Amino acid sequence: MAPTRKRTKTAHSDDRGASVLLADYRTAWLLASDEPSAKIICKNETFKVHMSVIKQHSEYFDTCINKPFAEADGVVQFDDIEPRYMAFYLGVAYSYSSILPHTPPAPSENPEAKAVRTPLRDFIEVYKLCDRFMSAQMGDFMLKCIRTSIGDGHRALFRSAADKDQQKALMRDFADGYEALEQGHAVQRELSERIIEYFVEGVSYDAWDEYMEEVMNRPMFVAQVSKGFARKLAEALAARHKVKRKELGGP
CATH class of the missing domain: 3.30.710.10 (Potassium Channel Kv1.1; Chain A)
Incomplete structure (x- = not known):
């Protein structure tokens, strides 16, 4: 069986990039x-x-x-x-409901080279609906997609410090995903903590200093990133070594 059909395009449709994994x-x-x-x-x-x-x-x-x-x-x-x-x-x-096997995407070996990515927020919004509608199996699948997407985004950030456009795009992607999460929900709170950790360890400090205006309208994300940087600085001062980014492992 096939998915649903939309009648006509309306004002609620938007011009954001299409999701690669999710059926539109x-x-x-x-x-x-x-x-x-x-x-x-x-x-x-x-x-x-x-x-x-x-x-x-x-x-x-x-x-x-x-x-x-x-x-x-x-x-x-x-x-x-x-x-x-x-x-x-x-x-x-x-x-x-199809006869095809349903598996989550594997982490990308070179996420910094991917031209098109499914927005992190799309995965999160679908997960929230799975939770709301008590779709346990689908929810588990979406969680795996989210964690893979966070890991891929982190590595792309870490490896593309000199790529202005990619740094900006990934900042927006992480910020939009974070802002969509509900902090009163235990699993979503864990995801929000993972997003901040992986973003702080991945983003170029120079890029954050220069392009953070891209996400100034996502205040909760900016505040938590600031706390993440402050935590890294405090740890560096306590250990008396330089603040360094590090590439984290997969999901």
């Missing part, structure tokens, strides 16, 4: 079938999906559709979910 609803379609379907409405976007797919991979949707709730008519509506991320979530659900 703008290029997805729904197989003609007599199988019962449900409608998921996010803001002004409507997704028509096979009930068997969302019930199989989500305890939340299984309960909504099978129990005598308002959603039992096959329509579930959300006003707080961006269509882009619901579409990615549904794309992962459909991919889990």
Whole structure:
């Protein structure tokens, strides 16, 4: 079975780079079938999906559709979910219903040479939906994607200190991912700590000094990076050695 189809492009669609790993609803379609379907409405976007797919991979949707709730008519509506991320979530659900094996991406040997990367925030937003909709298997998969993406981003930062554009792009990627996390959630708090650690150890100090304006509108990220640098400086002073970056291991 295939993922959902988006009707028309709307104001909620954006021009950011496409996700490489996640299936985008703008290029997805729904197989003609007599199988019962449900409608998921996010803001002004409507997704028509096979009930068997969302019930199989989500305890939340299984309960909504099978129990005598308002959603039992096959329509579930959300006003707080961006269509882009619901579409990615549904794309992962459909991919889990295919006959193809589903494995997370392996760490890249040369992440600094990759021309296109899936935005870290996309992985995080889909993970948050997996957690919200009680999609445990999909959530575990997305966590592996997130950790691989953080590791790849760290190594790309570490190895591309002289590449102005890449340093800026990776700063924005780490910042957007961090800001999307919910600190009250234990797993997401652990991810936020990993993002800061891997960013602080990877980013060029000169690049941060020169380009940090790129992320000044992500205040929580900037504050935590500042704490990370202060911690490194305190450790260096205590040990009486120079502050040095270090390339960290994989996920």
